[in-house]
Amino acid sequence: ILNVEQSPQSLHVQEGDSTNFTCSFPSSNFYALHWYRWETAKSPEALFVMTLTGDEKKKGQISATLNTKEGYSYLYIKGSQPEDSATYLCALGGSGYSTLTFGKGTMLLVSP
Amino acid sequence: GAGVSQSPSNKVTEKGKDVELRCDPISGHTALYWYRQSLGQGLEFLIYFQGNSAPDKSGLPSDRFSAERTGGSVSTLTIQRTQQEDSAVYLCASSLNRAPVETQYFGPGTRLLVL
Numbered sequence: 735i736l737n738v739e740q741s742p743q744s745l746h747v748q749e750g751d752s753t754n755f756t757c758s759f760p761s762s763n764f765y766a767l768h769w770y771r772w773e774t775a776k777s778p779e780a781l782f783v784m785t786l787t788g789d790e791k792k793k794g795q796i797s798a799t800l801n802t803k804e805g806y807s808y809l810y811i812k813g814s815q816p817e818d819s820a821t822y823l824c825a826l827g828g829s830g831y832s833t834l835t836f837g838k839g840t841m842l843l844v845s846p
Numbered sequence: 847g848a849g850v851s852q853s854p855s856n857k858v859t860e861k862g863k864d865v866e867l868r869c870d871p872i873s874g875h876t877a878l879y880w881y882r883q884s885l886g887q888g889l890e891f892l893i894y895f896q897g898n899s900a901p902d903k904s905g906l907p908s909d910r911f912s913a914e915r916t917g918g919s920v921s922t923l924t925i926q927r928t929q930q931e932d933s934a935v936y937l938c939a940s941s942l943n944r945a946p947v948e949t950q951y952f953g954p955g956t957r958l959l960v961l
Contacts, residue, residue: 765946765947766946766947768949768950770952775954776954777849777850777937777951777952777953777954777955778937778939778952779952780949780950780951783947783949785947823888823889825889827945827946827947828946829946831946833879833891833894833902833944833950834891834946834950835891836881836888836889837888838887838888839888
């Protein structure tokens with residue numbers, strides 16, 4: 735059983751603040767690391783998939799980095815907006831596993 | 847293009863009744879997954895299909911849960927004799943194939959409440 739940990743569990747920031755979350759995972763059998771955004775009453779939406787240590791992906795004001803050797807990924811949001819309020823999930827794709835293993839998510843609330 | 851769809855959106859049922867949840871994956875996606883999220887928990891893997899076969903059913907919590915997929919497309923998750931602990935959001939996802947690097951595309955979920 736893979737253990738994917740996300741921190742913090744929840745975060746409340748003001749509009750315009752920059753923020754970051756952490757996803758930790760076992761580095762053995764690593765194949766890919768996914769980030770998803772899940773807004774209330776909507777489908778989880780894929781943000782990034784990363785495979786190589788040192789990978790950095792960017793989508794608008796959201797970016798992510800990956801360190802497979804030490805088993806962590808950071809998600810950064812620069813200048814948070816209320817519409818960024820969502821639960822951010824990371825998921826590990828491991829070699830030999832049928833599916834992704836998800837963390838419990840970080841719930842972000844951005845107040846105007 | 848059309849995404850993953852699920853029905854019903856919401857389902858309220860009485861303890862002991864059977865329920866069927868439906869998932870329509872993206873056309874051409876060979877892999878299909880069922881997850882659930884109970885209150886305060888993360889996404890829990892239930893079952894995975896490759897085509898019409900289910901190579902991994904390890905996540906099904908009990909023999910009251912079953913799933914099938916027909917024509918390499920639509921899938922149905924059936925819960926028999928529902929219990930209150932079955933209350934959760936049930937999510938379906940599909941991907942082009944089952945490689946760990948493939949993005950899974952999720953449906954909006956079915957919110958099940960067992961009274």
